[in-house]
Amino acid sequence: MEALYHVAPYIGYVYPNETVIPWTVLIVVYPYLTGLVAGAFTVSSLYQVFGMQRFKPVAHLALLTSLCCMLIVPVPLLLHLGHPERAFNAMITPHTSSAFAIFGFAAAFYAILLMLENWFVFRPYIVEQAQRRKGSLGLLYRALSLGSHDLSETAMRYDRKWIFALAVIGIPAAHGLHGYVGFVFGSLKSREWWSSDLMPPIFLFSAIISGTALLIVLYLVSCTLRRKSVDLPCLKGMAYTLWGFMMFTLVLEGVEFASLIYRGREGIDMIMEYVRGPLALPFFALQLGIGSVLPIVLLTFMLWRGTTGNALIGGVATCGLLVLLAVLLMRWNVVIGGQEIAKTGKGLLSYRLHFLGKEGGLVAACVLAAPMVLLFVMTRLFPPWNDEATAA
Amino acid sequence: MSDDDEQAKHQGERRNFLRIFGAAVGCSGMAIAAGAGLGEAAAADAPAPKPDIPGYDWTRHRWAFGVDATKCIGCLRCVEACKIENNVPSDAHHFRTWVERYVTLEGEEKARIDSQADPVNIEASGSEGAYRFANRYKDAKVEKAFFVPKLCNHCTHPACVQVCPTGATYKTLDGVVVIDHKYCIGCQYCVQACPYGARYFNEEKGVTDKCTWCYHRITKGLQPACVEVCPVSARIFGDLNDKQSPVSQFIRNNRVSVLRPESGNAPNVFYVGLDKEVI
Numbered sequence: 001m002e003a004l005y006h007v008a009p010y011i012g013y014v015y016p017n018e019t020v021i022p023w024t025v026l027i028v029v030y031p032y033l034t035g036l037v038a039g040a041f042t043v044s045s046l047y048q049v050f051g052m053q054r055f056k057p058v059a060h061l062a063l064l065t066s067l068c069c070m071l072i073v074p075v076p077l078l079l080h081l082g083h084p085e086r087a088f089n090a091m092i093t094p095h096t097s098s099a100f101a102i103f104g105f106a107a108a109f110y111a112i113l114l115m116l117e118n119w120f121v122f123r124p125y126i127v128e129q130a131q132r133r134k135g136s137l138g139l140l141y142r143a144l145s146l147g148s149h150d151l152s153e154t155a156m157r158y159d160r161k162w163i164f165a166l167a168v169i170g171i172p173a174a175h176g177l178h179g180y181v182g183f184v185f186g187s188l189k190s191r192e193w194w195s196s197d198l199m200p201p202i203f204l205f206s207a208i209i210s211g212t213a214l215l216i217v218l219y220l221v222s223c224t225l226r227r228k229s230v231d232l233p234c235l236k237g238m239a240y241t242l243w244g245f246m247m248f249t250l251v252l253e254g255v256e257f258a259s260l261i262y263r264g265r266e267g268i269d270m271i272m273e274y275v276r277g278p279l280a281l282p283f284f285a286l287q288l289g290i291g292s293v294l295p296i297v298l299l300t301f302m303l304w305r306g307t308t309g310n311a312l313i314g315g316v317a318t319c320g321l322l323v324l325l326a327v328l329l330m331r332w333n334v335v336i337g338g339q340e341i342a343k344t345g346k347g348l349l350s351y352r353l354h355f356l357g358k359e360g361g362l363v364a365a366c367v368l369a370a371p372m373v374l375l376f377v378m379t380r381l382f383p384p385w386n387d388e389a390t391a392a
Numbered sequence: 393m394s395d396d397d398e399q400a401k402h403q404g405e406r407r408n409f410l411r412i413f414g415a416a417v418g419c420s421g422m423a424i425a426a427g428a429g430l431g432e433a434a435a436a437d438a439p440a441p442k443p444d445i446p447g448y449d450w451t452r453h454r455w456a457f458g459v460d461a462t463k464c465i466g467c468l469r470c471v472e473a474c475k476i477e478n479n480v481p482s483d484a485h486h487f488r489t490w491v492e493r494y495v496t497l498e499g500e501e502k503a504r505i506d507s508q509a510d511p512v513n514i515e516a517s518g519s520e521g522a523y524r525f526a527n528r529y530k531d532a533k534v535e536k537a538f539f540v541p542k543l544c545n546h547c548t549h550p551a552c553v554q555v556c557p558t559g560a561t562y563k564t565l566d567g568v569v570v571i572d573h574k575y576c577i578g579c580q581y582c583v584q585a586c587p588y589g590a591r592y593f594n595e596e597k598g599v600t601d602k603c604t605w606c607y608h609r610i611t612k613g614l615q616p617a618c619v620e621v622c623p624v625s626a627r628i629f630g631d632l633n634d635k636q637s638p639v640s641q642f643i644r645n646n647r648v649s650v651l652r653p654e655s656g657n658a659p660n661v662f663y664v665g666l667d668k669e670v671i
């Protein structure tokens with residue numbers, strides 16, 4: 001039977017109640033997924049709103065990925081709650097001064113927006129399938145078509161207007177949503193590690209790079225599985241996007257970290273001990289070194305040298321995977337790191353990740369994999385590939 | 393398409409991108425600011441729920457707590473009484489109240505701090521369900537030593553109440569921060585927000601818990617359990633509306649301080665005898 005709680009070992013002095021770490025790996029996964037939503041949506045917007053034609057091959061895949069991640073976002077939160085059946089209390093009687101209370105509404109609004117945009121984007125395919133297919137799948141497509149089978153040029157022009165409008169509204173919605181997640185942490189004055197005005201933009205920019213990196217990986221995997229050649233301008237465009245936003249992310253994180261150290265408020269000794277000790281490997285070596293500096297150097301080199309062909313594909317794929325890892329580590333280092341530095345400012349705790357249990361590593365891995373499984377099914381139902389889907 | 397054409401097209405794309413991106417970021421900033429402002433306004437107007445306690449009028453009281461750290465002997469009867477009175481899990485990691493020991497040894501600059509979660513103290517207690525301070529400094533040269541009882545500060549501006557997404561935790565009109573266990577969703581955001589570590593998560597019940605100054609007792613004219621059992625009167629409780637109450641006199645007759653005043657939470661547990669290292 002799973003233990004009711006796990007006691008975290010500590011050094012120095014920590015408040016007795018702090019020895020049980022409140023937010024576990026599931027709360028690491030939650031902002032990570034939210035970030036992927038915002039990042040994937042950004043890539044989709046580059047085509048839908050900003051008209052960047054080079055992103056056309058991944059535009060619909062990005063939208064579908066964003067939706068699949070969004071549908072799973074509530075799962076880690078619900079798993080973490082002591083009373084998930086009461087989750088709607090936050091929406092029925094939202095406590096409006098709570099940074100978290102409004103999240104339910106913002107997330108619901110954005111999820112609806114994503115569903116709507118996906119529906120408009122895939123409507124031509126849905127209608128075509130509804131008219132062609134029989135059986136249960138035919139029934140599904142007919143239901144999804146909502147009785148609207150009009151694919152005339154007038155109707156399509158109308159759809160395009162909606163897609164554009166939804167995509168425009170979606171940009172502040174997606175980015176606001178994730179900046180908001182950063183605010184959930186940054187607004188807490190009880191933890192020096194979190195309490196920073198820069199937390200929302202750091203979360204936002206890291207979200208954009210994680211979503212772009214995911215799209216890079218998904219696009220390359222899909223091309224391999226579908227035996228299609230990679231659209232190199234598209235890939236290069238995503239590499240540029242990744243490179244640019246990584247610069248913002250790194251600068252913001254650097255400034256935030258420097259401010260924390262430079263201000264040197266109460267508890268800084270413990271923070272320094274933490275940074276030099278337990279944080280050295282996950283933060284400096286993995287997140288910063290291998291996950292951030294290495295991809296930036298690699299991308300810079302490839303973009304500077306005009307690398308193309310398989311070398312570009314391999315290089316960008318490596319960078320994508322490294323950035324995905326780095327952002328996951330960033331979430332870990334923020335969420336877990338903040339709780340490992342005791343509120344007393346005089347002690348450090350060690351969070352132990354357990355494999356099994358409701359909030360264990362296995363569940364977290366399943367939650368992380370769930371959007372990808374969902375996406376696999378969704379791409380079967382709504383092919384987002386540029387060569388097959390009806391262009392929106 | 394020639395290279396020049398492609399470059400020109402991409403430059404156009406980039407200009408367009410920056411224009412729309414700027415507008416989008418501006419919109420989102422305004423939306424968040426507006427949301428936060430609305431939240432504040434709505435929170436101020438929210439009607440307070442009324443307690444169903446016969447013969448008790450919560451508008452007539454303003455409870456406060458005093459701690460005279462110079463009197464505390466670290467017997468931990470308060471901790472035991474609180475655990476029993478309030479059904480707090482009997483282990484060394486869930487407390488509504490606890491006592492910290494600060495010991496400065498000769499030649500050392502910083503105090504050594506320990507409390508009930510310390511493995512040495514747990515061992516000395518015999519089990520996690522009993523609470524004793526181990527006599528660990530009997531052979532050391534102690535320069536200064538004192539105890540500091542801790543509990544929820546029932547702040548005037550409680551960060552825990554601010555962050556609760558459902559309003560399950562709220563401040564009563566008589567100044568006590570309480571939790572509606574039937575409404576709490578168990579997100580533990582309040583646990584994170586409390587700078588004093590006064591909240592814990594009750595895993596069995598799936599809700600957050602903390603000191604209520606024994607609200608079920610004080611509304612019947614009784615003292616909180618910890619105050620009742622303290623053998624040296626280190627804990628003082630009373631009504632600030634009553635100028636002759638023990639806590640009013642305690643605050644009037646002493647130079648009191650509060651924990652972490654810089655947090656802006658405005659605590660309502662007033663201390664005498666704190667030292668610079670007490671956190």
